[in-house]
Amino acid sequence: MxxxxxxxxxxxxxxxxxxxxxxxxxxxxxxxxxxxxxxxxxxxxxxxxxxxxxxxxxxxxxxxxxxxxxxxxxxxxxxxxxxxxxxxxxxxxxxxxxxxxxxVAIEISPLHGVDADEIADAAEMEAALRNRLGAFLSSPRLAPKLSILIDGGGQFSLSTLVADIRIVAQHASQWLVSIAGDGQGATPLALGGADTAVNAVGDLLQILIARGRQTRARDIDAATLRGHFPQIDSIRSTRPAPQKSSxxxxxxxxxxxxxxxxxxxxxxxxxxxxxxxxxxxxxxxxxxxxxxxxxxxxxxxxxxxxxxxxxxxxxxxxxxxxxHEPAEQIAACAGAGACASAFYDTRALAGQLIDRVPDLFDGSLKLHLSGCAKGCAHRHADLAIVGSAEGYGFVLDGLAADRPAARIAGERIDFAIERLARLIEDKRGAGESSADSLKRLGVIGLAEALQQE
The missing domain is CATH 3.90.480.10 (Sulfite Reductase Hemoprotein;Domain 2)
Known part of the structure; x- marks a missing residue:
């Protein structure tokens, strides 16, 4: 501290x-x-x-x-x-x-020490890491955006967050250390008591420090991991902590x-x-x-x-x-008026979409409204609407910087919203979510719908 x-x-x-x-x-x-x-x-x-x-x-x-x-x-x-x-x-x-x-910033369960359903106190594990690994955590050779997450369980787990290093409480006073993913996709490396977890994180930090600031946990090769973590092949499966929907x-x-x-x-x-x-x-x-x-x-x-x-x-x-309000499904950057890099007012467009394409917000889809191609507000989204000097780009299942499926001139955004509403209304299959519908229609279907006269 x-x-x-x-x-x-x-x-x-x-x-x-x-x-x-x-x-x-x-x-x-x-x-x-x-x-x-x-x-x-x-x-x-x-x-x-x-x-x-x-x-x-x-x-x-x-x-x-x-x-x-x-x-x-x-x-x-x-x-x-x-x-x-x-x-x-x-x-x-x-x-x-x-x-x-x-x-390194360490993200921990938000209700640590408060939630009676918590398996273990994430704050105690964070204190152990900082007390024993402080020199490693402060190394300038670690990647600037390296992420460490400690999940003590409870009603609001962190299972949906991706992290370089995950430390997740298990029953019987054990912690699971895994890397490069969310609660389901991360690779398990070590399972044991608090000392085992701290030692495993220390080993990972030393590997990352040795390789320099460009290295993230996902970049560590399998041979190196097996050499440092003999349990890696014996940890077959773990059950992610339950995740409250909101x-x-x-x-x-x-x-x-x-x-x-x-x-x-x-x-x-x-x-x-x-x-x-x-x-x-x-x-x-x-x-x-x-x-x-x-x-x-x-x-x-x-x-x-x-x-x-x-x-x-x-x-x-x-x-x-x-x-589950519609706004909860929208990631919007600061937008024009708050950021000089933005080409449009993201909040205004969010309001238009909520009012005019309500069927889009059925809880299945993550929409990213980005004033420019930097995409500060979100990483990967089901649909991104990206501002540029030419107008708006519509990116399907990708990043703001990706090649858009369609481009719309700035003065045609109302037309594009109308077409998007009609696309969702007419093309969605019975029982199909808006996210699945857009995925099924794909880049070609979206482009055709937005660009037809």
Whole structure:
């Protein structure tokens, strides 16, 4: 753990304009974007008090563009910073008593220590890793975006998140260490008690450090893995922890407590709305906040009688407390007006699509609205609508940077939305989801539908 201010002042002497996509925009290495510098941070344990979150929101106004984001992995982002304001932001973070751990960000179960259904406390495993492997975790030879995940189980597991290194609690006080994938696709390497897990992670970090900053866990060859992890061929199968379909709304835990999941629409909040909402939570006793994957947070410690008022306050300030709303299926970047790189207003287009193509949002499809081809808001999506100087590109089952199935001139977007609505209405088979329908129609079918007169 460290005070961030000193490292930020050192970072500001760097040529920050050289920051590039693929770098991790941490406090010590902000990334240049179309709306200035961006910093991403993860407080210790993903936990904040209400006053700390308010302080972050105020800092985003003072030093950035007044927009605060929560990413798909549950990390905080502050946008619109300048070279001279990053150090001031760091000083405000220190003053608020927010601790940002050194080295690689470690993502842990959001309800660690709270959920009675949790198999093991992910925070204790994180502490063990940082105490014993701190020098490795802080190595400058690790890839900037290296990801480590600790899943203690419970109602909100992290089974859908992809990570370089996964440490997942198993029954009988054991942990499974695997690499390069989500809960189903990662390769298991070691299974045992806490010491076994920490030693396995240490071995992996040493391999990655030896190979340098361009190496991710997926790049380690099978022969090397077998040489270091003799269990690799004997761990036949593991059962992924159950994954609740959405964290949004009220969840009652096994110990009689209840938590409220609040989602920022499209992962963004204007700080005035956030500060006002947080002020309203003081009537509920000042609950603790836990950052959650999929662009939101939990409020922990709200009494049963205060819960309806907190839900209404969230709605009144533009946040979501209802699971499976159409906006939950949309990943949208900052868009024009907030980012100079964006060619269109992503939120406006999201509203048009929700209003005019409601059948698209049946829960099956992930839609990515990207103002440019960098694709900052999401990686792989079922359908991406990407802005460019020529208009809009429609990418099917891919990345924003991929070749689009169809291109539409900017003034023809209303026509394209109408065609998309008709395509879903006319071509979907009986019982077929919108995602499966688009996949079946494929690139040619989508292109023909969008380009016909």
């Amino acid at each position: 460290h005070s961030v201010t000193g490292k930020i002042f050192e970072a500001e002497r760097l040529d920050i304009t050289s920051m590039h996509r693929g770098a991790c925009p941490a406090l010590a290495a902000p990334m240049q974007t179309g709306d200035g510098l961006l910093v991403r941070l993860r407080p210790a344990g993903g936990a904040l008090t209400v006053s700390q979150f308010q302080a972050l929101a105020l800092a985003a106004v003072r030093h950035g563009n007044g927009i605060l984001e929560i990413t798909a992995r549950g990390n905080l982002q502050i946008r619109g910073l300048r070279a001279g304001s990053v150090g001031l932001l760091a000083a405000d973070i220190d003053a608020a008593g927010i601790t940002v751990p050194d080295g 964290f949004v709304g009220v969840t009652r835990l096994g110990n009689g407590r209840a938590v409220l999941g609040v989602r920022l629409k499209f992962g963004q909040a204007r700080t005035a709305d956030l500060i006002s909402f947080l002020a309203s939570t003081e009537s509920a006793g000042g609950p603790e906040l836990r950052l959650a994957p999929d662009r939101g947070f939990f409020l922990i410690g709200i009494g049963e009688t205060e819960m309806p008022a907190m839900q209404q306050a969230a709605i009144d300030h533009g946040f979501s407390v209802t699971a």
